[in-house]
Amino acid sequence: MTHSHFSTVRSERLYEKIVQQLLELIDEGKLQPGDRLPAERKLAESLGCSRTSLREACRVLESEGIIISKPGGGRFIQRVDQTLTLKYQFNTVDMLEKTAIIYFLEAREALEPKVAELASQRATSENISKLEDVMTKMEEKLKYPEEHVEADSSFHLALAEATQNFVFVSMMESNLNMIRQVRKQTLHSESRYLKSLSEHRAILEAVKQRDAEKAVEATLDHLKHIRDHVLGDREK
Numbered sequence: 001m002t003h004s005h006f007s008t009v010r011s012e013r014l015y016e017k018i019v020q021q022l023l024e025l026i027d028e029g030k031l032q033p034g035d036r037l038p039a040e041r042k043l044a045e046s047l048g049c050s051r052t053s054l055r056e057a058c059r060v061l062e063s064e065g066i067i068i069s070k071p072g073g074g075r076f077i078q079r080v081d082q083t084l085t086l087k088y089q090f091n092t093v094d095m096l097e098k099t100a101i102i103y104f105l106e107a108r109e110a111l112e113p114k115v116a117e118l119a120s121q122r123a124t125s126e127n128i129s130k131l132e133d134v135m136t137k138m139e140e141k142l143k144y145p146e147e148h149v150e151a152d153s154s155f156h157l158a159l160a161e162a163t164q165n166f167v168f169v170s171m172m173e174s175n176l177n178m179i180r181q182v183r184k185q186t187l188h189s190e191s192r193y194l195k196s197l198s199e200h201r202a203i204l205e206a207v208k209q210r211d212a213e214k215a216v217e218a219t220l221d222h223l224k225h226i227r228d229h230v231l232g233d234r235e236k
Contacts (some may be wrong), residue, residue, distance in 0.1 A: 014049050018057035020142050021047070023066070025079060037067065037075040059145065063180050104178055111171065112156070116215040119162035120207045127162035131204050138197055142190065153179050155200050162207065182230065192229060199225060231233050 025031040073078045109197035160172035206215035
């Protein structure tokens with residue numbers, strides 16, 4: 001593969017254009033599953049963008065499972081259902097139909113209260129410390145809107161780890177991609193993000209107090225607000 005495949009991009013939101021161009025290269029077969037992307041510096045030069053914008057684009061593509069980063073080994077195109085991915089073209093507002101979101105929230109309402117209940121009974125001091133760290137990150141990331149989703153997802157994963165049940169951890173990991181899509185719709189306003197922070201804090205405080213009932217209640221409260229917010233947005 002030659003660097004000539006890449007054309008210069010220009011836009012106020014550069015990373016979105018970079019995402020789109022990389023998706024088009026995959027669609028055209030110029031980037032194949034298993035291909036390694038050029039080194040960051042070279043790829044940024046080819047695209048005519050900064051390495052910061054390129055990293056933002058790669059974060060989006062990684063969260064969607066399109067590319068994977070290997071420590072010390074660069075970034076690779078993953079084997080994914082490219083037709084499905086390209087059909088959506090990262091239009092997050094339309095990514096999931098309302099019905100699909102409701103089914104997904106229904107499943108979370110079944111799973112996550114139990115996770116919170118068990119976490120409040122079994123969390124170690126290390127688990128609590130990790131959850132506190134994630135909360136701190138979430139509070140800090142008010143300054144960096146593009147990173148909200150990642151920190152929010154980490155909280156749910158850290159909570160699953162606190163159950164000491166690897167099956168819950170595995171289930172939460174497999175749910176993270178869907179969670180991120182819903183988060184992109186529900187965390188776009190600062191006021192909603194602040195409310196979400198307080199909802200996560202309430203779950204964490206209940207876990208720290210070893211209060212299973214309160215942890216379940218706080219989790220259901222959080223999921224209800226997500227449901228109300230998603231439905232409210234989509235009905236406008």
